[in-house]
Amino acid sequence: MVEIRKPIPVQEAIEHVWNHRHQGCTEYISINDCDNRSLGENIVASHAVPPFNKSPYDGFAFSSEDTLHAGLNNPVEFDVVEHIGAGQVPTIRLEQGQATRIMTGAKIPEGADCVAMFEVCKTYEKNNMACMSIKRTMKAGQNIIEEGSEVSEGEKLIKRGTLINPGVKALLATFGYSEVKVAKKPVVGVIATGTELLDVNEPLQPGKIRNSNAYMIESQILRAGAEYKYFGKLADEFEPSYQTIKQALEEVDILITTGGVSVGDFDLMPAIYEKLGASILFNKVAMRPGSVTTVASNGNKLLFGLSGNPSACYVGFELFVRPIIHHSLFSKTPYLKRINATLADDFPKPNPFTRFVRNYITYENGKISARLAGVDKSNVVTSLAHTTGLMMLPGGTRGFKSGDEVEVLLLNSSEGQLEF
Numbered sequence: 001m002v003e004i005r006k007p008i009p010v011q012e013a014i015e016h017v018w019n020h021r022h023q024g025c026t027e028y029i030s031i032n033d034c035d036n037r038s039l040g041e042n043i044v045a046s047h048a049v050p051p052f053n054k055s056p057y058d059g060f061a062f063s064s065e066d067t068l069h070a071g072l073n074n075p076v077e078f079d080v081v082e083h084i085g086a087g088q089v090p091t092i093r094l095e096q097g098q099a100t101r102i103m104t105g106a107k108i109p110e111g112a113d114c115v116a117m118f119e120v121c122k123t124y125e126k127n128n129m130a131c132m133s134i135k136r137t138m139k140a141g142q143n144i145i146e147e148g149s150e151v152s153e154g155e156k157l158i159k160r161g162t163l164i165n166p167g168v169k170a171l172l173a174t175f176g177y178s179e180v181k182v183a184k185k186p187v188v189g190v191i192a193t194g195t196e197l198l199d200v201n202e203p204l205q206p207g208k209i210r211n212s213n214a215y216m217i218e219s220q221i222l223r224a225g226a227e228y229k230y231f232g233k234l235a236d237e238f239e240p241s242y243q244t245i246k247q248a249l250e251e252v253d254i255l256i257t258t259g260g261v262s263v264g265d266f267d268l269m270p271a272i273y274e275k276l277g278a279s280i281l282f283n284k285v286a287m288r289p290g291s292v293t294t295v296a297s298n299g300n301k302l303l304f305g306l307s308g309n310p311s312a313c314y315v316g317f318e319l320f321v322r323p324i325i326h327h328s329l330f331s332k333t334p335y336l337k338r339i340n341a342t343l344a345d346d347f348p349k350p351n352p353f354t355r356f357v358r359n360y361i362t363y364e365n366g367k368i369s370a371r372l373a374g375v376d377k378s379n380v381v382t383s384l385a386h387t388t389g390l391m392m393l394p395g396g397t398r399g400f401k402s403g404d405e406v407e408v409l410l411l412n413s414s415e416g417q418l419e420f
């Protein structure tokens, strides 16, 4: 007799998985390799920025008091007593009537409290001495980038779990992090199941198809920031499949299988979970595609039994696996970013279950539109190539029309959200 499974709501399924999440670990890596990794610690300013008062311009530094009576008809003269570029340290404390020729980024000399750009000064020689004059008054602090004006020592700058982008990397370099503490990527194992599967380099044979899911999941794992470990494709035979899965569980943090989770005669996953002694969190979700998604916990590891149908497999990964990966990378916003968009095509299908419709987002004239990515069936692979979002249509709705407002989960956004 065919087993009748009771579907649970998507939200509930997501919470079950979340309750089995694991804290991530950290490792140190060279700053050269840290792009797109997650910070493994908060970054606190170990010194002020800038660390000294400096000039924002190429010009002259002097005391503003000396220009008190300067005017169009009353140029004030200075002896230029020192000449410094960025990286040099001034050695002369300026007295009244003295200026330092100073370049952008150089340390302001003692006795100076302002900088005038070359463009407002006149330079000349008098008795073989460098001189300059200025016809305007200057204020104390004018054109000085003050020590600590950007950041004070001890200030909290970036949170653990932040993705390292070019700006974050610049800050890491600013504070001397040649080695960066990052979240260790969880190792996610992948096993494809199905006697019908051919390798990517094999010619087509009757009744067979190429294994596309393993490559698709690899790409999803990498996009989510984890490490991929492939254990190959398995024919639908119980004992070798059981042994491979048991062994793989020893070598990974998370294990994904694709295929064999439904109620077919060659769908072996349910029996394999049973023999492993894994406890099933759920084996049917009130969603399309991906209703057969099964998640089990085995010891301290999660086992994701994703559908064999490509689109169902894809959606199952994004909804259930991705947040767990992001959590172990210390993300505070592990769920897919949800936005509102205007549907740009009709979608007349009724939705008994919550439906995740593959779409792509366009941003035109300040308007966010969602367009259908192609045929929206669980067994299709082609529409996935155009998919950048999953439009979330609630169960019990009778179809949607162009112009309707819909919610979309963004797949390529580095910004996520706290809750599903």
Ligand SMILES: Nc1nc2c(c(=O)[nH]1)N[C@H]1C(S)=C(S)[C@@H](COP(=O)(O)OP(=O)(O)OC[C@H]3O[C@@H](n4cnc5c(N)ncnc54)[C@H](O)[C@@H]3O)O[C@H]1N2
Residues within 6 Å of the ligand: 192, 193, 194, 196, 197, 209, 210, 211, 212, 213, 214, 258, 259, 260, 261, 262, 263, 264, 267, 290, 291, 292, 306, 307, 308, 309, 310, 312, 378, 379
């Ligand atoms: N009597 C019922 N039949 C089915 C039900 C049901 O509730 N009752 N659910 C259907 C739904 S919904 C889905 S989704 C599929 C899920 O099937 P499985 O997860 O068991 O996957 P398979 O049977 O192994 O394969 C399904 C389909 O996907 C193709 N496939 C499998 N692996 C790959 C791969 N690595 N790359 C590309 N394509 C793959 C496979 O050839 C099949 O065509 O079950 C329905 N049936």
Ligand code: MOO
Residues within 6 Å of the ligand: 287, 288, 289, 290, 291, 292, 293, 307, 309, 311, 312, 378, 379
């Ligand atoms: O598990 Mo399904 O709902 O056709 O993808």
Ligand SMILES: [Mg+2]
Residues within 6 Å of the ligand: 259, 260, 261, 262, 263, 264, 266, 267, 308
């Ligand atoms: Mg099946």
